[in-house]
Amino acid sequence: MEQLVFRAPRETRGGRSWPVFLGALVELTPTPGGLALVSPYHTHRAGDPLDLVALAEQVQKADEFVRANATNKLTVIAEQIQHLQEQARKVLEDARRDADLHRVACNIVKKPGNIYYLYKRESGQQYFSIISPKEWGTSCPHDFLGAYKLQHDFSWTSYEDIEKQDAKISIVDKLLSQPVALPPSPEPNFQGLTH
Template identity: 40%
Template sequence: MNSHVNANPIVQPVSSSSESGRNKQAVGIGTATDLVEIAKQIQDCEQYVSANACARLHLIVKQMQCLKKQAEEILTQCQRDIEVHKLPCNFVKRPGKTYYVYQKPDGSNCLCLLSPEEWGSLCPNKYIGAYKLMPDMTWMSEDQLSEWDQTDKLVHQLVSTPTFPAIDSKEAV
């Protein structure tokens, strides 16, 4: 405790033992300097708590932005899936099969079983893209298929292996 001759005393609780052995609060004398130090400590704690809360809120905002982006991607894919399902075709669509979208001369699109390679030079329509019908009835575009196949191989390896392989290793796939 700081003691100054001219300092203003403050009341400060001090522990003391009573006859029954219990601790009771007693009153001790502190100085104005102690009060300033306590106020500074409280101010520092408030700054630390505020900084900690801000750091945690920054993390939550980043997570919210990531979730928003994922939600937008899901909605975009959902809209695309609905559009592909609505395309005219003359067959029953089966999950696991790849189908091809072509644009007819009148500007409308259709779903076809034949790839551009299978059509060769005889294809009467403009090729737009390929989609694989997934088991959940969503569509996977051809540019997503390669990545999907690699991930699918890793998933099957994880399911069939009792040990956990390195996910980022190219040898694991």
């Protein structure tokens, strides 16, 4: 990411470094707005040279604040990008896993909402069964690899995550069953989203 650099230039005069004023001074006119000034001397006289230094320092300070604000906003955006990249990576991993699980051998028609148990034969073939290792007991003929629930969108949820996933689906179902899914208020309303 390219860095933004805001610096007021400096020049050396009389052995000291002075900021160079980059801002513009208001142009001088003897009759501003078509009106003659009572005392043009007081409006056109050369001011204290430190006033120019103060103006240059103010411009430099403003540049520093602009840089800090831009940096803060870009940091938030970078964090959001990282979060979105992580979500995209997880979506791709889940899609790959779901596709692989749908290709596993199975002699029954898989129905959403059911839990299927993944086993591996000595030959290396993986297959789904509706019989759990607990039901097999000690006579389980093959290696147990894991259990998965087939969701209604045909994605798979590992056994360890079923409760958490069901809770998420329950929250979404509550939202969808309300007469108005989105509150009319512009303020966020999280009522009913927590247990």
